[in-house]
Amino acid sequence: MIEPYGIFISKEIIVNFSRRKVMGLAGGLGASLVAIGITSVSAAGTPIEVTRSPSCGCCSAWTAHLRQAGFSVEDKLLDDLAPLKARLGVPSDLQSCHTAMLSGYVIEGHVPAKEILRILAERPTATGLAVAGMPAGSPGMEIAGQAERYDVVLFGPRGRQVFARY
Structure with missing residues (x-):
């Protein structure tokens, strides 16, 4: 049996919704907020582990971009990143000069902080x-x-798709 939820609109009007309908409306609202760029995710203190070559200047600039956005960057230096990229499943044609990990995701190359939050x-x-x-x-x-x-590019076992275009 689906249990109804009463939504009080005024003294005279009470609208009953099923739990399924309330969850559907909430999910739709959440998707709409993400679509227009409003999310509840903040970079504030979110840890991200960046592995980069010690001699790469642009990697330092990218980590500065992440710090400016509020991420807590753990900067690891490594001379040969190829084994790490292979272990993490980064396709060779998508590789760049640094690789990061956060919340179960691989972030490869100069990905804007805005897309990481997304x-x-x-x-x-x-x-x-x-x-x-x-x-x-x-x-x-x-x-x-x-x-x-x-x-x-969003990539993984299900293939690839353009996540954002700049």
């Missing part, structure tokens, strides 16, 4: 996000007057 809010079934290569204008690769179009 994946945390939406929690899709995926391995992670990647920005292949080192596109000019991406976080950590800011060059005055230069910006290339690039995609943030």
